[in-house]
Amino acid sequence: MINNAGTAAITITLHATAYARAIADADVQAALAAKTNVTLASA
Secondary structure, X not given: OOOOOOOOXXXXXXXXXXXXXXXXXXXXXXXXXXXXXXXXXXX
8 A cells, every 4th residue: 555655645544453563564664764645543
């Protein structure tokens, strides 16, 4: 989802467990660094 995001700012809300796993993943961190318009949030 992160890599396919367009140019509009978006927030992806994840379950707390999924958020914790995503934030700990190096590939997700790299994708978020490349797409500064995408934000992850914990539900």
